[in-house]
Every structure is written in structure tokens, then in C-alpha cells.
Amino acid sequence: MIIRSMYEIRPAARSAGRPPLRSVGAMQSTPPGAPSAPSPVVARVEALAKTYGSGTGRVAALDDVSIGIRRGQFTAIMGPSGSGKSTLMHIMAGLDSPTGGRAWLGDTEISALGDTELTVLRRRRVGFVFQAFNLVPTLDVSGNILLPFELDGRRPSAEERAWIDRLIDSLGLRDRLRHRPHQLSGGQQQRVAIARALATRPDLVFADEPTGNLDSRTGREVLALLSAASQEYGQSIAMVTHDPVAASYADRILFLADGRLVEDRGRATAEQISAFMLAMESAA
Numbered sequence: 001m002i003i004r005s006m007y008e009i010r011p012a013a014r015s016a017g018r019p020p021l022r023s024v025g026a027m028q029s030t031p032p033g034a035p036s037a038p039s040p041v042v043a044r045v046e047a048l049a050k051t052y053g054s055g056t057g058r059v060a061a062l063d064d065v066s067i068g069i070r071r072g073q074f075t076a077i078m079g080p081s082g083s084g085k086s087t088l089m090h091i092m093a094g095l096d097s098p099t100g101g102r103a104w105l106g107d108t109e110i111s112a113l114g115d116t117e118l119t120v121l122r123r124r125r126v127g128f129v130f131q132a133f134n135l136v137p138t139l140d141v142s143g144n145i146l147l148p149f150e151l152d153g154r155r156p157s158a159e160e161r162a163w164i165d166r167l168i169d170s171l172g173l174r175d176r177l178r179h180r181p182h183q184l185s186g187g188q189q190q191r192v193a194i195a196r197a198l199a200t201r202p203d204l205v206f207a208d209e210p211t212g213n214l215d216s217r218t219g220r221e222v223l224a225l226l227s228a229a230s231q232e233y234g235q236s237i238a239m240v241t242h243d244p245v246a247a248s249y250a251d252r253i254l255f256l257a258d259g260r261l262v263e264d265r266g267r268a269t270a271e272q273i274s275a276f277m278l279a280m281e282s283a284a
């Protein structure tokens, strides 16, 4: 299962070698949560690069990207297809390794971790919501929501149990707990995926095109739920999307083009975001 692999299986790309370490001095000039920072960051990348292939087949999926994701915010990462959004998300989530630069989750430098440590980090500190929902078909709704705990070999504490109960109610899943994914609509499946992503109260939830398989009304419901998780529970969320409507739910929007960060702006309407995307594409 893909979702199991997010939490369980070693990503093959990890064996491709570690990025070169930069000098300690360079790192200390901008530590996470430095007093000069406008607001604390939950994750950041510095001078991130990712290249695929070599020679004439060489593709720079990411080229010198430095960003911080602010704690408690709902951040959208936008850009045309092939701009490097998924590559950036996979590196920030510890699913793939950079070929240059460094990545941190909180104070943990994930680009320096080995496979086993990354697997544990993903289980305990990161949540995932995907376009294809990625629920385990043989598990019911309850089993899917509890999967991160199951894979971590533990049961939720009483406090965690209360939190999960609250999520189940607020996501409208109470009467679906014994249903399996194929018995649910797309919108319901994505709500289960959101409950699973929020269940462990991760440092950061990554959502990759979470509305891509939903009709527009159901998609807007899912976006409103993600936005509420950030506003009401202070959940940090990084959402990759190419959809201006989806990005209009975010507090902040980062734009990628050809593997580079080209714009970092606050909340905007779908119309404003569309206009910016069009201008960006015609300038390219």
C-alpha cells in the first residue's frame, strides 16, 4: 500500500547518498526560530537542489530553493505541472533526499537522517493527505484513522483517544466507523484521510493535490476542513496544488516555476492567484 510506504517502507532514493554538509557557521547564521525570524517556522529548507539523471538527460527538479513553513499556518505551494512541487514536498516530508542543500523539520535536520530515523519521524511527526486518498482497503474507517498508531506499535493514550473522537465527530465520520473505503464517497474517504493525518497531532501535515479527485463542491468542503484545522487547532499544513481555488484557502502562497521559488505572498483570491499564474506562464 502506498500509505503504508509513507509510514513504513524505506524510500529507495535514500540510498542515493547524503547531500554535502554545509559549514556549521552558515547554519548558525539562521537557526530555526532565530529571534530575527518574523514567526516561528515548523519546517524549512535551505539552498535545496534535486537533480535527476545526468548529461543531456539531466533535469533540475529543484534549484536553490530556500523557504520556511510557518507554524500554525496553512501554506499552499503552487506552480505549473513539472515545477517541482511534489519533489519539494517529498523532500520536506522525509520521503526523498535532496542532491544539494538541507531540510529541517523543527530542529531536526532531516537531510542528515538515516532511513530508520526518517521512518519513525514520518510516523510520529508528519501527516499526509493525497489526491488518491490512499486508504487501506482492507481496514475500516476506524482502522485507517488508527493506522499511524498501529504502525508505531502503540495504542492512543486517553488524551489522544479524546482528540480522535473529536476529529471523528467534527469530520462527520461517527456513523461510518465500521465502513470500508469502497463503501464511502470520495469526499468521505478524504475526510478519513484528514482524520488520519491529524490523529497524531503531527508537526506538519502535507497535502498533495487533496482535492484533485473530488468534484468542486466536495473539494471546497475538504479545503474548508483543512483551513479549520489550521485556524481552530493551530495545525501547520503545507498543501501542494495547481488549483487557484484550493490555494485561495491558504494563509500564504509560495509559487514555484522550473524548480525555483518565484513568489511568496499572503492570502489572495482565486482570481488574483489565476492572474499571477497566467502572467508567470506567459513570462516563461
Ligand code: ADP
Pocket (backbone or CB within 6 Å): 052, 053, 059, 060, 061, 079, 080, 081, 082, 083, 084, 085, 086, 087, 088
Ligand atoms: P510537480 O509536482 O510540480 O508537477 P515534480 O516535482 O513532480 O513536479 O517534477 C519536477 C520535475 O522533475 C519534472 O520535470 C519531472 O519530470 C522531473 N522528475 C520528477 N521525478 C522524477 C524522476 N523520478 N526521474 C526523473 N525526473 C523526475
Ligand code: MG
Pocket (backbone or CB within 6 Å): 085, 086, 087
Ligand atoms: Mg506533483
